[in-house]
Amino acid sequence: MKAVEIGAWFASASGMYWFASRVMDRNAGLVAGVAYLLAPYHVVDLYVRGAMPEFLAFVFPPFVLWAIYQIFSTRRAFYVPLAALAYGGMILTHVQMTVLFSPVILGYILVLWWSDRRQTADDRWQTADDRRQTADDRWQTADDRRQTTELSNHFITLSLRRSIGSFLFRSILALAWGVAIAAVFFLPVVAEQKHLTNDPLIGGFFNFRLHFLNPSQLLSPFWGYGYAGINGNVFVCIS
Structure with missing residues (x-):
């Protein structure tokens, strides 16, 4: 033991x-x-x-x-x-x-x-900006640039969603x-x-009402380790 x-x-x-x-x-x-x-x-x-x-x-x-x-x-x-x-x-x-x-x-x-x-949202937009810059460098027409950016964002979003979902x-x-x-x-x-039967598990010492502290017990120097009392009305001191 x-x-x-x-x-x-x-x-x-x-x-x-x-x-x-x-x-x-x-x-x-x-x-x-x-x-x-x-x-x-x-x-x-x-x-x-x-x-x-x-x-x-x-x-x-x-x-x-x-x-x-x-x-x-x-x-x-x-x-x-x-x-x-x-x-x-x-x-x-x-x-x-x-x-x-x-x-x-x-x-x-x-x-x-x-x-x-x-x-991942911050990374997605940063990566999208990088891809847009790359698209500007590689492609001359607006249609090609737009298509490249949209595809990049699509695949980045799918990848990040799979990572989070995983x-x-x-x-x-x-x-x-x-x-x-x-x-x-x-x-x-x-x-x-x-x-x-649940009675032995919820009665006597195991009655949860016996274990709620009265606010005064939080400051009391006399309350030891014992029952807190039913709604604070019963005060038990164990020395």
Whole structure:
């Protein structure tokens, strides 16, 4: 168990280091890795709650983001199964973490797609200007020049759309593949739903109403790590 904890601890930091280093530089990667390693909630999961599934799930988000960025920057299909394995591993390790983090993944994909779209639009017009200049040099008649420019713009637009579409398709494919990997877990749950009861999972400690903080608790020096109370009306202090 100790070996698993240590391995997960440093794997999560390594994943964040690789991701931030790839997007920015090694110094930023080092800062991001240490910050992710020592994030309070990350530490609490291990030393206070002993929530091993959630603690282990922290390993996967940086690798998902890293693989998505690699798909974006290299356009290589090699990184699609890596993203799928990381996403599938997160689903199998901790479903709640997946529910919380999946919108971040989708948002990151959209940000990359939008930035790529703006960049390719600038490149398209710059290339079109270059082609127009070439057409002016090579052709004398207005008809030939217009035809050359239109053909150039057409093929450039098709090429760039295919490039952007490839990134979106491969990113979504990776997530879908990750869900398929995790099907070994959730398909039996769905199939056997009629034989299960949800009461132990939504009552008692797992009642979500017990975990909403009252604004005063955010500033209280006495509230420890415990129930936040039902709508802030119940105050529990654990020393």
